[in-house]
Each structure stands twice: as structure tokens, then as C-alpha cells.
Amino acid sequence: MDKTLIVTNDFPPRPGGIQAFLHNMALRLDPEQVVVYASTWKRGREGAEATAAFDAEQPFPVVRDRATMLLPTPRVTRRAAGLLREHGCRSVWFGAAAPLGLMAPALRRAGARRIVATTHGHEAGWAQLPAARGLLRRIGEGTDTLTYLGEYTRSRIAAALTEQAAARMVRLPPGVDEKTFHPDSGGARVRAELGLAERPVVVCVSRLVPRKGQDTLIEAMPRVLAAHPDTVLLIVGGGPYEADLRRLARERGVDASVRFTGAVPWAELPAHYGAGDVFAMPCRTRRGGLDVEGLGIVYLEASATGLPVLAGESGGAPDAVLDGETGWVVPGGAPEQTAERLVLLLSDPELRARMGERGRAWVHDRWRWDHLAGDLRELL
Template sequence: MHVLAATNNLFPEPEATGSGRYNYEVGRRLAARGHRVSVLTRRRGDAPARETVAGMDVHRYRASIPRLPWTLRAVARRVRAVERDAPLDVVCFHGALSSFGVDLALSDAVPRTYTVHGLWATEYAERAPDASGLGVPWQWANRALRGRIEGRTLARSDAAVVLSEFMRERVAAAHPDAPPITVLPGGADAERFAPHAADGDGADDASGAVPPAPADRRRTEFLTVRRLTPRMGLDTLVDAFASVVDSGADVGLTVGGDGPLREALEARAAARGVADRVTLAGYVPESDLPATYARADVFVLPTLAHEGFGLATVEALAAGTPVVGTTAGATPEILGPLEDEAAIPERLLVPPGDSDALADALAAWHRTGDEARAAASAACRAHALDAGYTWERVTDRIEALLERVRAGSR
């Protein structure tokens, strides 16, 4: 089966998002199973126009919304290059801009699936600065155009995929003409993200944003790995963490990731008197993530809104690290069943933006004894595996869906 994935980015590019990671993990596994996998993605910096990545044939094009006609022509040229190599059996859309161009260039006879990782218009509204004057109608028109482009391509697809029930409801409401929607969650590499990664797994002891713990350590280490943007709720986390410190608890907080709020978070930590307890680690390399998750005592996901799934959540669970998250978006779908298990001694879910509730949850986990923590760690990993949050299981389901779409069955 020759599969073409159209995506806005692809791991391991530094700019890769969750959708880029999803495509990489599923694509390389499909290639390992003998399928021909081509990828069409945006070209950034000095990245080559074409290369092989983990068994996938990757084609890149330059993209620009203001120069949309030029971008669409570039996409069409790349699609023709892919089809010259071998006829396409199915196309997988991930991301509205690249998918729109591919859809225009393809014959209607080629089956299509569309995986919606996030609604394009909503994501634009979150990133766009507050407008005034003539900027208001421009932003409104820009958002409307993005919604129209995404809706058109989605309506022309044979099947839609989302990563959560939360996203199924949002897509159905935003695009009533969408094809049947299937929920296929994301996953983690269960061999790499595992409790033994805390020992470095053969790597240098310096690997990982959270340092190895001494044998007699009593401090509780909290961790989050997020893009430093308002939606992620990191100001709420700093306030909650400061409240735990004020209670006399010996705790530390590592924040992995970069973004526009870095200076504001540094200032907030200083104002709350916890600058010496908060480490803003910046970008955490992929090679360091397993050890970073496994060395933390608790992973925190303080998202305020629009959490479409949460790859970081299932990676932390696979590493045996409990996750305290908010009830925003899809997080309750992952953590809700786990929170009810007897081996989980404290709450995992709190209301978004509620620093007091988050502080109470973090303080409770800090007070948890070693034996209870070990049982919780085992329960977290078992939940990730049993619920199918592994890339092998995800690829099984994607492969079956593509075969059905290819055969003309939804």
C-alpha cells in the first residue's frame, strides 16, 4: 500500500508539534511493515527538499499564507513527483494548509482520510494578538478562511480521525459535513518511555532535564513539558507550586519547553519567592525525554483549554509517572479511568485555572509515601499499556482503517 501523509511538520524537526510526532511514529511503523510511505510537509530553514527519514520518503515545499497561489503550485509539483514514483493507494491529511493543496492536486479517485489534531481557525485565534481598528476585520476574515479551507477538505475525505471524544464533538460541531469520525488516540513508545529510563538507559547521567535523585532524597520533583504559551496554564502552575512551597514542603519544579511566556514565568516565580525552586529548562531534546519523565515524581498538565489529546500525558504514564492534569479537553478521557483505580492514592484531575485545587493535589502527592508511590507508578504504566496508548497499537488501528478506506468501505 502506497500511503501519502500530508502534514504541516514532521518530527524530528525542532518545530514539530504533536501532529508531526504522530505522523513520524505511525509512518515509520507502517514503513517497517512493508508499506510505501511518502510524506509531504513544509520546508523550513535549510531542510532538504527531499530525503529519507526512518524509511519514509519525505518531500518538502515552501509555504506562505500571503502567497497562497504560489504555495498551492509548489504542493502540486510535489504531489506529481510522489505519484511518478508509484500510484497512490490512500492519502492521509494532517493539517489544513498542506492538505488543501494536496486535495486540489489529486484525482477524486484517490481515497482520503483526514486526521484533525486541532481546529485550524481556533488555533489561529489562540495565537493571534488582540486586534484593534482595521486589524479586527482582517483577523475575522483570516479565521473564516481557515475554517472554510479545513471544512472543504474534510468534507471531501472518505473518513475523519480524531484523537479523543472531546475532539470528535468539536469537529462535528464545526464541520457538520464531515465524513464519519473515528477516535484513534495517540501513543507512546513503551520501550523507551519506561521506569528504567530514570537510570539513563545507558545514557550519560546528565541526560534528562530532571537530574538523577540521590538515594536519600526526600524532595518531590514536579515536571511539566509544554510550549510556554497562555493556553498551557503555566502561570497557574507556578502559583500552585509556590503555595506548596509556602506550606514548608521540600519540592522542586522543572518546566521543559520554550515560548513567549518564558520571561513572564521567570518574573512570576521570582515574585512568589520560588525562583530557586523552579527550573526553566528550555527545549528538552527527544533523547532526554524518557529519563526526564521517569525521574520526575509527578508530571503536571495545567492546560486551560483545547487539550485535544496529550501525547506528553501518555508518555509520562508509560514512564510510570503519575500525571496531575485539568479537566480541560481530552485529559479526563485518559486520566479519569486511572484516577478511579485503588492503586492511585490521590486525585489526578483538577479544574482548569484553579491554583488552590492544583496546590492541594500537588501537596497530597508530596505527602504520599514511597510504597504508595511505587504502586501508583506501576498502575500508571499498566494503564498506558492496557488502554492501548502505544504506537504499535495505534499503528494497528490506523493500518486497518487505511485498508478499509482503500477498499471503499468506511
């Protein structure tokens, strides 16, 4: 692999699925062959200290831009080109193709001979808007390869590209560390700490935003509680939708059965998955297809933990579930169907165990980071 400059807005300690994707891939490349150019997570002393501590722990250099969001401006493009030359990088990996992939021609002029850009859910949204579609077409032409998460995102993005760029697309989904996410990850401890040791737990681990469907889970809770009165919905994560979700739980009279943990440190996430009997995130597509789930790594992490999963049908989320084997896919925004599946799973320990075992085996066979990082090395 040529020495590679990773250019990204999505890098820890900023939380999120894309961030975890980029970081896990970077850790599995030769650290002597990697340089990361990333945005600043957030301003202020706390953000600066967290970022500095994280960067110091990495086995490769991380260069932070002063901006909290990298855009393909002349200043950022010059900085990226300077880092490419300074560190002798011959390859570039854009962690998210849009919009940073617009810098590809300039970086090629600066000496990059191989440029790979990874697409996620938002590029599928770009492909539906005339102006953004034109920019995406330019990104496809300027790079050697656009990677995609699954068939849903590939089909949407390919429609915006030239025939030649679409033919160069390669699948590169995120993976799961099955040694981190496993059935003995500490769930019993978390349940005990939260006072949930003897109660059925439906867990959702995600950012709190409308697309993820935590509101659908709250709407489903009255029906779930009618069948299993001790059930708790454990909502793990932080985000701008939290106040609305808390209000909805009060309005539906289920606030005593809904627990919010707030944001949880990365190291504690496996244990919080393990605290559940069932994992559920019935995500939905919003804004006419512009706000869509790219894949949903949380479903795979839950499967690796040995849980059956309930996913929404948004975008590429169904690609992370073997419907009827590792869990089920339900229509987004459908509390009745969500409740029906949750009640069935909570009522049948053998079904939960069978789906959880199948999910863990599937993750081991198809979704391990080591296999997928090997694919990235070949692309670079």
C-alpha cells in the same frame, strides 16, 4: 496498504506533539509504501543541517518544500499532485486536516483513491468560527475519513460537518512507545546532574505557551513549599512564554525552587520525565475555546514512565487521564486546587506508586503505537 503520500506541516525535527504523532505513525508503516511531503523546519544553516540529518535517517523519502509552512496554494497543490504521480501513491494522509485537507479534491483528480485527514485541537477551534467552519465542512466532504483524538474534539468538529462526513469520522489518537517511556528511563541520572537527587520533583514537559499552565504551577508553588520545602518544579521545554514564567517565579519568590531546562533533545525526554515524582500540566482553554488542548500525549508518556499525572480540564486532556486512578484532572488556572493535589501526591509515596502502576498498565493496554498504527493502515 496502498502507497501513501503523507502531507504535513508537522514533522520532525520541528518539535511538538503532533510532530511526534506523525513520525511515530509513519515509522510503523511499510517504509516502501510511504513518501512524506513536509514543510521546511526553519531557515538558516542550523535548521537546514538539522533537517537534512534527520531526513537522512528516515527509512522512507522525505521531500521538503521551501516554505516553512505549507498552505493549500496552487503551487503547493501542484507539487503534492506531482509527488503523488511520481511515486505512484494511491492514498493520501493529511497530518492535520486544516488547512491542508482543502487540497483533497485536486489530489483525488491526480489519482488518489483514498484520502484520510487527521484532526487535532485546532480544528475544534475552527468549528466555532463561521468562515473556518465552512472550510472545515469542505475538508470533510473532500476526504474519505476525518480522524479525531477523543470525544471532545469529535463532538466539536462533527457539528461543523455534513451528516455524512460526521458519520465517517474515526478515532485515531496518538500512542506511546512503552519501550522508550518506562520507569528506568534515566531519571536518576538527570536528577543527579541537576542536583536534585534527594529532593521531591514536580516535572512538566511541554512547550512554554500560556495554554499549558506552567504559570499555574508556579502560582501553586508557595503552597506546595509550605508543606514540602525542598520541592523543585522542573519545567522541561522551550517556547515564547519562558521569560514571563521566569519573571512570575521571581515575583512569587519561588525562583530558587523552579528549574528551567530549555529545549531538550527527543532522546533525553524519557529521562526527564523519569526525573519527576509527579507529572503536572494543568492546561486551560483560552481565547473563547479557540486555543484548546486536543489530547495531551505528555500525560500518557508520563504514565508510561510510572508517574501519577495532574492534568487540566482543557479540551481532550481528560481523555488521557483516568481521574482518581492514574492521576487527577483539575480546573485550568486553579493554583489552589493544583497545589492541594500536588501536596497530597508528594505526601503519599504509596499513592504515587499505585497511580503510576495503574497508568503504565493502561498505556500498555490501550495506547501502544503498534495497535494504533494498525488502525491507520486499515484506514489507508
